[in-house]
Amino acid sequence: MNGAAWFRVSASVVLLVALYYIVPVEAGDSGWRLVVRSLAALVFVAGAIALVVWQIRRRLRSDQLPLEGLAVALVAGAIAFALADYVVAISLPTQFQGLSTRTDGLYFALSTLFTVGFGDIHASGQGARILVIFQMVFNIVVLATGASLLINQATARVRASRKQK
Template structure:
């Protein structure tokens, strides 16, 4: 009887966490800075954040594989939040690079553009309207692709396995 309200509470918490991540993405101050040392530090910190998210997602995948039926829903929600965090971390990295060196990306001018580009890259849709042009941007996109293949594909396949296994 307490299972359903607990699941609803966990779902609300996951939605709130995703909402806070999105709000944080849009309010983090990012200004154009000609100082290459600061650009490097920001990019390094952003990539460290992406690595941390990848580590968290991988941990969630391992926990999901070991979880019993009572922990499945909670693990899936944590995995979903971690995947959203990864997407937003890449979008922020793209935006930082685009602001610091506008020639690195074609048509990436706003945070919405960066989120759109990160999502089309991570989902392998790639419309081509926004794309990496410079070497730094292409290197960042390579990391996004590896993340997409390794972490997102693993997470999604795990979610599908769990959902189809319930029926």
């Protein structure tokens, strides 16, 4: 990626993280507000999953597409699960232990993505465990595939540009 592409990816990641922190989610909602908030979080996660899968499928059809869309989609997938984890934690406080802030949610989502977690924040309720199982499968199947594809195509492009010189 050239300098402009790196800037677009970096700006997109900063924007996604900023949106994660400012999206209106409040503890203590119940009834219809809780249902609407939970459905909105599900739609956000489903949209992020669809975006990542779409970007991967595009890359599999053509290796000449810009890579920044896939990079941003991978970040969006991780942030979507951070938001879902946070929504569950504040809506149903017994579902997660140690997850009470948005930073906790982002930390948990990323530690689940890159490791199996550290144990300081963990799912304690059945609903949260189901969410985390889905999150781990998504991380392994979708995000790992996308990251591998991104790295392989970037490497191939670097090699091709070196051969042309």
